[in-house]
Amino acid sequence: MHDAPLMRLPVGSVGHKTFGWWGMTTVVMTEGSLFAYLLFIYYYFVVQYGRVWIPETPSLRLAAPNTVILLLSSVFVWWGENSAARGRTRRQSLGLAIGLLLGLIFLVVQAFEWRDKPFTMSSTSYGSSYFVTTGFHMAHVAVGALMLACVLLWSLLGYFDRERHAALSIAALYWHFVDLVWLTIFFTFYLTPYMG
Amino acid sequence: MAVADYDRSLELEQSGAPARDRLTHIWEGEPGLKGWLSTVDHKEYGKRYIATAFLFLMLGGVEALVMRLQLAGPNKTLLTPEQYDQLFSMHGLTMIFLYAQPVLSGFSVYLFPLLLGARDMAFPRLNAFSYWIYLFSGLFIYAGFVIGYGPNDGWFNYVPYALTRYNPGPNMDFYAIGMILFGVSSTAGAANFVVTFLRARAPGMSINRVPILTWGTVTTSFGILFSVPAVSLAFFLLWTDRQFGTHFFDPSGQGQPLLWQHLFWIFAHPWVYVVVLPAMGIVSDALPIFCRRPLVGYTVVVLATVATMVMGFGVWLHHMFATGIPFLALSFFSAASFVITVPSAVGVFAWIATIWTGRPVLSTAFLFFAGFIVMFTIGGVSGVMTAAAPSDQQLTDTYFVVAHLHYVLIGINVLAVMGGLYVWFPKMTGRLLDERLGRWNFWTVFLGFNIAFLPMHWTGLAGMPRRIYTYPEGLGWTAVNVVTTIGAFILAAGVLLLLVNVLVSRRHGAPAGPNPWGGPTLEWATPSPPPPYNFAVIPAVASRHPLWERDLRESGEHSSIQRGMALDEGKEMLSTSALDAEPELIQKMPEDTLAPLLTALAATALGAAALVHAWIAAAILALLLLAAVLAWLWPRREMGQISERRHA
Ligand code: HEM
Ligand SMILES: [Cu+2]
Numbered sequence: 095m096h097d098a099p100l101m102r103l104p105v106g107s108v109g110h111k112t113f114g115w116w117g118m119t120t121v122v123m124t125e126g127s128l129f130a131y132l133l134f135i136y137y138y139f140v141v142q143y144g145r146v147w148i149p150e151t152p153s154l155r156l157a158a159p160n161t162v163i164l165l166l167s168s169v170f171v172w173w174g175e176n177s178a179a180r181g182r183t184r185r186q187s188l189g190l191a192i193g194l195l196l197g198l199i200f201l202v203v204q205a206f207e208w209r210d211k212p213f214t215m216s217s218t219s220y221g222s223s224y225f226v227t228t229g230f231h232m233a234h235v236a237v238g239a240l241m242l243a244c245v246l247l248w249s250l251l252g253y254f255d256r257e258r259h260a261a262l263s264i265a266a267l268y269w270h271f272v273d274l275v276w277l278t279i280f281f282t283f284y285l286t287p288y289m290g
Numbered sequence: 291m292a293v294a295d296y297d298r299s300l301e302l303e304q305s306g307a308p309a310r311d312r313l314t315h316i317w318e319g320e321p322g323l324k325g326w327l328s329t330v331d332h333k334e335y336g337k338r339y340i341a342t343a344f345l346f347l348m349l350g351g352v353e354a355l356v357m358r359l360q361l362a363g364p365n366k367t368l369l370t371p372e373q374y375d376q377l378f379s380m381h382g383l384t385m386i387f388l389y390a391q392p393v394l395s396g397f398s399v400y401l402f403p404l405l406l407g408a409r410d411m412a413f414p415r416l417n418a419f420s421y422w423i424y425l426f427s428g429l430f431i432y433a434g435f436v437i438g439y440g441p442n443d444g445w446f447n448y449v450p451y452a453l454t455r456y457n458p459g460p461n462m463d464f465y466a467i468g469m470i471l472f473g474v475s476s477t478a479g480a481a482n483f484v485v486t487f488l489r490a491r492a493p494g495m496s497i498n499r500v501p502i503l504t505w506g507t508v509t510t511s512f513g514i515l516f517s518v519p520a521v522s523l524a525f526f527l528l529w530t531d532r533q534f535g536t537h538f539f540d541p542s543g544q545g546q547p548l549l550w551q552h553l554f555w556i557f558a559h560p561w562v563y564v565v566v567l568p569a570m571g572i573v574s575d576a577l578p579i580f581c582r583r584p585l586v587g588y589t590v591v592v593l594a595t596v597a598t599m600v601m602g603f604g605v606w607l608h609h610m611f612a613t614g615i616p617f618l619a620l621s622f623f624s625a626a627s628f629v630i631t632v633p634s635a636v637g638v639f640a641w642i643a644t645i646w647t648g649r650p651v652l653s654t655a656f657l658f659f660a661g662f663i664v665m666f667t668i669g670g671v672s673g674v675m676t677a678a679a680p681s682d683q684q685l686t687d688t689y690f691v692v693a694h695l696h697y698v699l700i701g702i703n704v705l706a707v708m709g710g711l712y713v714w715f716p717k718m719t720g721r722l723l724d725e726r727l728g729r730w731n732f733w734t735v736f737l738g739f740n741i742a743f744l745p746m747h748w749t750g751l752a753g754m755p756r757r758i759y760t761y762p763e764g765l766g767w768t769a770v771n772v773v774t775t776i777g778a779f780i781l782a783a784g785v786l787l788l789l790v791n792v793l794v795s796r797r798h799g800a801p802a803g804p805n806p807w808g809g810p811t812l813e814w815a816t817p818s819p820p821p822p823y824n825f826a827v828i829p830a831v832a833s834r835h836p837l838w839e840r841d842l843r844e845s846g847e848h849s850s851i852q853r854g855m856a857l858d859e860g861k862e863m864l865s866t867s868a869l870d871a872e873p874e875l876i877q878k879m880p881e882d883t884l885a886p887l888l889t890a891l892a893a894t895a896l897g898a899a900a901l902v903h904a905w906i907a908a909a910i911l912a913l914l915l916l917a918a919v920l921a922w923l924w925p926r927r928e929m930g931q932i933s934e935r936r937h938a
Contacts, residue, residue: 105876106930111865113412113485113877120481120515128519131553135538138549147544216535219544226530226538244920253925255933261925 107260118264122271125234129275132227133282139219145287147220149213152284156210160203161280164235167196168273171242175266181256183249190246190262193269197239204232224283231272231279238272241265310826312858317409317822319882328882330414331822335421336400337718340711342425343393344789347704349432350384351782353377362775364763374759375442376461380435382445383465387472388428390565390703395420395479397710398507398568400718402483404813404820405501407492407829409863410879412485415886415922420479422890427471430894434464441465444757446558447528449539449550454532460901462532466525467897473522474893480511480518487511488868492812494831494849495871501811502585505592506571509599513560513567516603521557524550533903548613555606563602565699567595569706570637573659576713577641579809580656581648584835584842587640594633601630611682620679627677634670638663653807654728658709661736665701669694672747687757690750696743708735708788715792716806720818721799727791734784742777745770810835815851827854828864831871860928878929885922892918 107114139147174189208228213221245265248254254262319329357377360369369377399417403410411417434440439461443452452462487508491500527538528550537543539550578585585591607615607623641663650656672694676682685691708731716722749770754761761767805814812829813820814837832847833839839848855864861879866872892915899908925931 103873103876105862106878108875108930111875113489113865116485116489117413117416117481120484123512124477124481124515124519127516128523131520131523131556135549135553138552139544139546142546143544215530216537217543219537219546222527222530222536222538222543222545226527226536240916244923248925253932258931258933261931 104257106258108257109260110263112260114260114264115267118267122267126271126275128230129227129278132223132230133278136223136227136282139223140286147218148287149218149220151287153210154284156203156207157280157284160200160207161276163196163203164200164273164276167193167200168270170196171266171269175259175262178249178254178259178262179256183252183254186254186259186262187246187249190242190249194239194242194246197235197242197269201232201235201239204228204235227279227283231276234272234275238265238269241268309856309858310821313823313826314821316858316861319822324884325882327887328884330410330418330880330882330886332399332403332411332414332417333718333820333822333824335417336396336398338421339392339396339399339424341396342421342428343389343396346384346388346428347393347785348789350381350389351785353381353384355778355782357381358775358778360759361761361771363772364761364765364768366760369759371759372442375757376435376440378757379441379444379447379465380431383431383441384428385699386445386561386565387469388424388431390699391476391561392424393707394507394510394565394568394572394703395424395476397572397707397714398483398503399479401714401813402486402504402507403490403824404717404816405504405811406486406490407495407812407825407831408486408490409824409828409857411482412490412877413482415880415883416478416482419886419890420475420482422887423471423478423893424475426890426894427468427475430471430897431464431468434461434468439464446554447525447550449528449531449547450541452528452532452550453540463529463901466529466532467901469525470522471894471897473518473525476514477518480514483507483511484515489865490863491866491871492829492831493854493864493866493871493873495866497869497871498589499831499834501571502574502588502591502595503568503571505595506568506574509595510564510567513564513599513602517557517560517564520553524553524557527553548610551610551613552606555609556603559606559609560599560602562698563599566702567599569703569710570595572706572710572713573641573662574637575811576655576710577659578644578648579713579807580651580653580659581644582651582808583644583648584810584838585640586643586647587636588834590636591640594636598630598633601626601633605630608677608679608682611679612686624677624679624682628674631670631674631677634666638667638670653712654723654725654732655709655712655807657729657732657736658705658712661732662701662705662709665697665705665739669697669701672697685750687755688750689746689754689756692756693743693746693750696739696746700739700743705735708732711788711792713807713809714813715795716799716802717813717816717818717820719796719799720802721795721797722802722806723791723795723799727787727794731784731787731791734780734787736784738777738780738782738784740777742774742781745773745777749774805837808837810838812836812851825851827852827856830854878931880929883922885918889915889918889922 170189171193174186174193177185177189208225215221215225242265245262248261319325319331356369357374360366360374399411431441439459441447441461441464443457443462447462447465451457487504527536530536531538531540537545539545539547541547574585574591605623605626607619608627611620672690676685676691676694712723712728749767752766754767802818804817815829816824829836829851830849832849835842836849836851857864857876861881863877863879864873865875865877867874892911896908896911896915899911
């Protein structure tokens with residue numbers, strides 16, 4: 095680069111330019127496809143067997159508030175990341191901590207929801223589809239919570255600052271993805287049966 | 291660009307000997323066994339991928355020869371039906387999963403950073419992990435086979451035959467869990483290719499100056515990211531159906547056997563392109579070297595590559611024409627399958643035009659590429675015949691399909707790979723393969739192949755079904771089958787010749803020098819074999835053919851390969867913007883470590899524990915897996931991941 099302008103480049107894991115952030119985007123693409131196939135299975139069965147395939151109209155009593163909880167967690171994680179970019183370290187940890195807590199509450203409520211079901215994974219293909227799909231999602235929430243726990247810990251250890259918080263952005267990206275996936279699952283399993 | 295206090299200026303430096311020594315010191319791995327297991331150098335893993343894939347090719351080949359002996363005459367009893375079932379299943383899955391894709395990954399893992407002007411893949415540790423878990427997934431499935439529980443339902447593994455009711459042994463579980471592990475490997479590899487392609491190109495290598503091989507691989511990688519979840523999920527659900535009584539594929543309990551075929555072919559049709567597009571990329575990049583001119587129609591070929599992959603997702607149903615799907619779907623998918631031949635034809639025309647208008651050098655590599663074009667064309671024609679729903683109804687599950695798939699797979703994959711080996715072996719080892727032996731190698735492979743598989747079209751038209759372990763006399767199939775078996779052995783001898791050539795030339799071949807063929811792309815600017823850091827300074831690129839600029843005089847600008855950023859303050863790589871390849875970031879690269887190997891081991895052991903329902907062991911292994919990943923990812927200051935202000 096004989097006539098390259100003498101510019102200055104950031105060094106190391108800075109912002110959304112890092113390999114890691116792009117890598118997480120590919121994870122989101124492939125995991126997104128995984129859930130697309132899980133939902134494909136649901137709709138495939140509905141098309142094959144019709145409405146009778148769904149043994150009960152799912153109750154929204156737990157699922158609706160739980161959806162709100164998960165969405166709120168995304169908001170707090172977003173707030174945490176945003177605070178990191180402004181150098182507000184306290185708020186950054188607080189946002190992550192609340193996000194993590196809400197995620198864990200979601201998992202507990204889901205466990206109750208599972209317990210309440212009158213069918214099991216092995217009663218019919220509806221049960222299989224329901225438990226495997228939501229099970230996959232719960233596993234993803236657990237992994238996401240683990241990521242949040244890690245970045246929270248690193249945040250408390252003072253590893254991050256205004257520029258250097260790539261790990262935090264990466265975990266946040268995954269968390270938003272997991273929440274978005276839940277919306278599609280909620281829509282499919284809980285709302286479409288009400289549509290007739 | 292904001293200039294913060296951690297910034298470092300972009301340096302312009304001439305690479306002198308001291309600079310090279312410093313870089314070697316920074317990038318070189320440890321010697322000895324530990325170094326061998328913990329290295330993260332992409333060149334090392336590229337070679338390991340290729341070597342491992344060739345071992346699997348040999349295994350699959352031996353399995354095929356045994357099958358051919360059994361089929362050489364009517365009423366033979368060399369094999370029992372069950373043995374034959376396991377053999378054709380192992381042969382198919384070995385060739386497709388353990389040879390055809392990994393061998394291309396090997397070329398790409400080796401070449402990607404060199405072609406793109408980078409020092410390594412974006413994620414060197416992930417790269418090591420992909421290799422290890424590929425190896426272990428293969429060993430896992432073969433472990434089942436060795437103890438007598440090989441999969442016996444074909445590589446496509448149809449239910450309900452794959453369910454416990456008909457298949458009570460653990461055969462299918464070995465395959466299911468092994469395939470999930472293999473899916474992890476190809477997904478990790480794909481993510482790595484995508485990010486390397488988008489973010490690690492040399493400055494100036496804008497998206498329209500990238501070598502076609504990398505286009506083929508990155509397109510394939512997107513295909514993998516979207517399609518592999520379908521098959522991993524299918525195998526996972528098969529396993530829960532078999533082990534936990536779910537009802538996805540089980541016709542009782544409102545399951546649907548056809549759901550298996552949908553999930554499988556949504557994956558497996560795109561997979562056809564996964565095992566050929568990078569090979570087409572090899573030809574598109576290497577053939578022009580031997581024609582002494584740039585490829586005709588770079589842009590069209592790239593667009594055709596991408597279009598093939600995208601359309602590949604829309605035609606999976608053509609593997610299910612015989613399952614009684616609705617007429618409308620049949621017509622639509624049949625039509626779509628015709629359309630998809632258009633972009634493939636584009637490639638053929640581009641290659642022929644390149645040969646036609648060039649000054650071809652008839653080296654061994656050129657012969658392989660020419661053979662590739664011939665077989666690609668034959669395979670394409672027989673493909674069109676099966677894409678037509680009415681003729682497919684006749685041809686499906688006959689030897690016609692076997693002939694077609696071998697023309698496609700051997701023609702497009704194996705021949706391109708062998709040609710590619712003749713081209714890049716000198717780069718990898720510093721020595722040329724022997725040309726005289728090479729010619730023998732080519733002609734035995736080419737003739738053996740055609741003697742074996744051309745007549746097979748006829749066996750198929752004469753009605754011989756595939757996947758039968760024997761056949762009675764008097765159906766008119768015997769003579770053709772004898773010829774086929776003889777051809778198979780000639781072909782196998784050809785593969786052995788290649789092996790001999792590789793083993794002999796590795797030690798005694800003629801020294802190659804940096805650019806034995808006069809190639810135009812960046813890898814030929816490095817010594818053979820390249821040093822651990824690939825490029826002493828980060829090259830800057832001004833055209834599609836940096837090393838041919840003087841001869842082509844195609845642009846006023848000149849690439850700069852001797853001068854550029856040195857990036858020698860630790861293990862460093864340049865990250866550039868996705869489209870225009872403007873420098874954006876100096877990325878710190880990770881050190882060698884055993885973490886990828888241990889993670890892959892833990893994951894495979896976890897699979898084995900699940901296979902035998904050892905749940906406590908599985909839980910412990912899952913924790914170990916987590917620990918290995920945490921150790922791998924824990925933020926490190928040398929990586930520039932931690933605030934320097936607090937930790938200085
Ligand atoms: C010496 C070379 C080869 C010979 C003699 C050979 C022979 C055979 C035979 C006899 C079958 C079984 C047909 C049946 O009973 O239905 C078969 C199936 C198959 N072969 Fe090959 N083959 C060779 C190389 C390859 C290569 C290089 C590939 C892929 C890269 C490949 C991919 C397949 C696949 C996918 C099947 C289908 C397996 C199934 O039905 O599940 N073969 N081959
Ligand atoms: Cu297909």
